[in-house]
Amino acid sequence: MPADSSTQPLLLSRSDHKTLGLAALGGALEIYDFIIFVFFALTLSQLFFPPQMPEWLRLLQSFGIFVTGYLARPLGGIVMAHFADRLGRKRVFSLSILMMAVPCLLIGVMPTYAQIGYFAPLLLLALRILQGAAVGGEVPSAWVFVAEHVPQRRRGYALGFLQAGLTFGYLLGALTATLLARLYTPQEILDWAWRLPFLLGGVFGVVGVWLRRLLSETPVFLAMRARSEQVSEFSLRTVLREHRASLIPAVLLTCVLTSAVVVLVVITPTVMQQRFGLDARHTFALSSLGIVFLNIGCVLAGLLVDRIGAWRALVLYSVLLPVGITALYASLVAGVGNLGVAYAMAGLGCGVVGVVPSLMVGLFPAKVRVSGISFTYNIAYALWASTTPLLLIALMPWSPWVCVGYCLLMGAVGIGTAWFFGRRRALQAFA
Numbered sequence: 001m002p003a004d005s006s007t008q009p010l011l012l013s014r015s016d017h018k019t020l021g022l023a024a025l026g027g028a029l030e031i032y033d034f035i036i037f038v039f040f041a042l043t044l045s046q047l048f049f050p051p052q053m054p055e056w057l058r059l060l061q062s063f064g065i066f067v068t069g070y071l072a073r074p075l076g077g078i079v080m081a082h083f084a085d086r087l088g089r090k091r092v093f094s095l096s097i098l099m100m101a102v103p104c105l106l107i108g109v110m111p112t113y114a115q116i117g118y119f120a121p122l123l124l125l126a127l128r129i130l131q132g133a134a135v136g137g138e139v140p141s142a143w144v145f146v147a148e149h150v151p152q153r154r155r156g157y158a159l160g161f162l163q164a165g166l167t168f169g170y171l172l173g174a175l176t177a178t179l180l181a182r183l184y185t186p187q188e189i190l191d192w193a194w195r196l197p198f199l200l201g202g203v204f205g206v207v208g209v210w211l212r213r214l215l216s217e218t219p220v221f222l223a224m225r226a227r228s229e230q231v232s233e234f235s236l237r238t239v240l241r242e243h244r245a246s247l248i249p250a251v252l253l254t255c256v257l258t259s260a261v262v263v264l265v266v267i268t269p270t271v272m273q274q275r276f277g278l279d280a281r282h283t284f285a286l287s288s289l290g291i292v293f294l295n296i297g298c299v300l301a302g303l304l305v306d307r308i309g310a311w312r313a314l315v316l317y318s319v320l321l322p323v324g325i326t327a328l329y330a331s332l333v334a335g336v337g338n339l340g341v342a343y344a345m346a347g348l349g350c351g352v353v354g355v356v357p358s359l360m361v362g363l364f365p366a367k368v369r370v371s372g373i374s375f376t377y378n379i380a381y382a383l384w385a386s387t388t389p390l391l392l393i394a395l396m397p398w399s400p401w402v403c404v405g406y407c408l409l410m411g412a413v414g415i416g417t418a419w420f421f422g423r424r425r426a427l428q429a430f431a
Contacts, residue, residue: 012154018214019149020158024165026211027142029204030097031169032176033104034135036197037065037128038266039177039284042273043194047112048121060393065125068132071386076133077140077378078236078371092141092370094212099134101205103127108198132382139166140374147361148369153306156313159361160302160354164295167353170265171291176200178284186280235371239364243372246363249421250376252413253356256318258384259410260350263325263403264290266385267392271403275396276332286343290328293347298354310358311422317352318414322407324349333400352414 012020037044045062053061076099080092107127113120142162150158176197184193239247269287272278278286305313324346331342364372388406395402 012150012158016150016154016158020146020161022211022214023142023146024162024168026097026208027138027162027166028168028172029208029211030100030135030138031166032172032204033100033169033201034131035170035265036104036173036176036201037107039173039269039287040194040197041270042280043190044124046190047114047194048124049113051113060390061121064390065121065128068125068128068386071382072129072132073136073378073382074375075136077136077374080133080137080141080374092137094209096134096138096141097205097208097212100131100138101202101208103130103134104198104205105202108195108202136374136378140370140377142166143357143361143373144370147357148366155361156305156307156310156358157299157302159357160298160300160305163302163354163357164298167261167265167291167294167298170261171288171295172204173197174269174284174288174291178281178288181279181281181284235368236375238368239372239375243364243368246372247376249417250360250363250373251380252417253314253359254377254380255384256314256321256410256414256417257353257356258381259388259407260294260321260353262385262388262392263407264294264346264350266389267403268328270393271396271400272332275400286340289340290343290347293344294350294353295347297348297351300348301351301354302358305355305358310355310362311418313355314352314359314418314422315415317349317355318411318418320349321352321414322349322404322411325407326404329401329404 041062048065049061080096107124110123110127111120116123143159146158146162147155180189180193180196265287268290269283272283272286273280301313301317304316327337327349328339328342328346330336331339336342360373360377361369392402392406
């Protein structure tokens with residue numbers, strides 16, 4: 001039976017803080033390995049594709065390889081999630097970071113188009129597929145790992161803090177790109193310095209694997225194993241047969257979360273350089289500021305979840321998402337206000353990233369929790385994050401406000417999801 005939440009402690013223990021800190025830091029290092037690609041998309045497009053191609057087409061193909069990493073998430077996530085539900089959260093949690101770090105290191109040493117021709121983009125594509133499979137197992141496992149360690153009444157804060165840790169990986173990428181832009185000329189980066197952030201990612205991977213060894217298995221999984229409650233069949237089959245009602249809200253929640261990350265972290269830094277003519281140093285500095293406030297927004301959102309409930313918090317942040325992105329693009333397009341302040345507001349408005357995990361972990365029971373989240377999250381993320389960057393980049397010449405319209409649509413999806421599903425079900429209690 002679920003434990004009565006009124007008898008659970010209100011504060012996190014020292015052990016809880018250690019688990020949360022190690023999980024967040026390891027996740028940040030893994031996300032850095034995955035996202036560093038996007039900060040050098042312009043550079044990689046010049047290195048790995050024929051120079052006679054139009055610049056817009058090289059950039060589009062570079063982003064195509066980037067989003068292929070998202071398309072690989074479902075397969076890797078489903079397989080790794082099955083073993084997380086059968087063998088334990090910790091084992092898969094540790095494996096995923098190793099699978100991410102090795103391809104990152106290989107990208108840092110691989111030859112370019114000038115050296116091996118079309119084999120270069122094909123090899124780059126293969127390495128991104130491996131990274132996509134790894135990150136597909138990382139995020140759902142991280143959510144479940146943390147949520148099953150902490151008291152239920154502090155789950156919102158813990159998952160918000162974890163999301164801040166994961167998004168800190170974006171900040172590491174932005175800071176690394178900013179530092180390189182300050183230390184080296186554009187030609188030096190193009191010649192050889194672009195390899196440094198990928199080599200650094202290999203080092204981060206070793207650190208991350210070591211950190212994960214210090215973690216312990218979750219009490220919820222240990223209790224399930226003691227009661228022999230793990231599913232005997234393939235976990236996804238149980239999800240599809242017994243928990244279909246949870247699939248639609250999980251997919252919609254993932255799309256809302258994805259929209260914030262895609263616009264703030266993936267699209268806007270490139271658009272600022274390509275369309276608005278900002279230099280790389282200024283762009284990466286502004287992106288770093290936005291991600292800092294995204295981290296803060298995730299923690300504040302988690303605290304709000306514990307205070308007013310996750311569905312109500314979803315409604316609030318579904319409104320704040322388009323408000324923040326509108327302020328950012330008003331500053332970019334019309335010169336309204338200070339661009340740095342606008343980027344910070346957008347980061348805070350993207351705090352929905354810190355709300356969604358609290359909803360997701362309650363949608364599935366413990367015995368198939370990782371599989372349920374991984375299936376819905378990775379498929380939705382793969383489809384949404386692989387198509388929307390390409391679509392938004394393609395539509396940007398038509399109107400610079402397309403990202404604002406996109407976030408308005410996704411804010412409406414978030415409010416509709418909260419209204420339709422939040423009114424009809426309470427979050428399932430943990431086993």
